[in-house]
Amino acid sequence: MPRGTTKRRPRTTAALLGAALEVFAERGFHAATIEQICERAGYTRGAFYSNFKTKEELFFALFDAHSERVVTSLKALVEEVGSDAPALGRFAELLSRIEPGERAWYLVSTEFTLYAIRHPEAARVLAEHDARLRAEISRLLVDVLHRAGRSVDVDPDQLARLLVAMREGGLAQSYVEPDRLPPGELERRFLPTLLLGVSTERGGDT
Incomplete structure (x- = not known):
């Protein structure tokens, strides 16, 4: 065998x-x-x-496993939000829910990102894995906006980058000051406005 x-x-x-x-x-x-x-x-x-072969290879296996869970969860959220304008608020509300176990992954992925910034080959591979996950997030963002009757006016990949930045930046602040900024609060409060601002109603002028 x-x-x-x-x-x-x-x-x-x-x-x-x-x-x-x-x-x-x-x-x-x-x-x-x-x-x-x-x-x-x-x-x-x-x-x-x-x-x-290496600890790096092990990390990327962890990355892919986490990405698969993220995509599966996002697909479930998109299916759950419905197909009308309030869908964006519902999507943001669901997306703002942060599982307790996410803290461990945040610590690991953030530190590896710093490691990758100092090591160009690790950065190259990390960028490839990031791009695959971002492509899935981009498609799901377009889908949720479509369900809300809207079309995306910006590059979906750039929109996905912005969402990731909001998520990771918000978690950094939340884990430092959990009493001041509960995890997921930024997405809950600002994501609907953001999505409305980067999209237009299909068939309309605004």
Whole structure:
């Protein structure tokens, strides 16, 4: 049987991913070691290297898993908001809900972004993964506006970048001052106005 095709492999990979998220969040990407991740997962270094070549590769596996959850969640939100003007407010309200587990991913992804800024090759790969996620977000933003009877007047990719900036910038402030800015508050208050400002009613002049 070829290497990596055993029935245990998905379970091993999942355990390593879960352990990596915890260890990266606790110790930081740079400080975390493969040994610590393996110990947390209950596997050997051999199990690690049968699944991943480096810590960077492990991070990008975490990134893709998180992206898949984000896209699945956004698709569900778009289906839930309905097909009228208040849909934008409903979408913002749903999008503003931040799961408690999001804090760990925020810590890990933010630190890796700083690492990537200092390492051009890591930045290149991160940009590729970001672009794939952003393409999905762009399509969903166009869809939710379409359901609200509106057309997008700006580059959807740029709109997705702005939404990501709002999300990540807002979370940074919320995690520092949770009593002053609850997580998701910026999206809830300002996203409907933003979406109205970058779109026009289909068939109308405004």
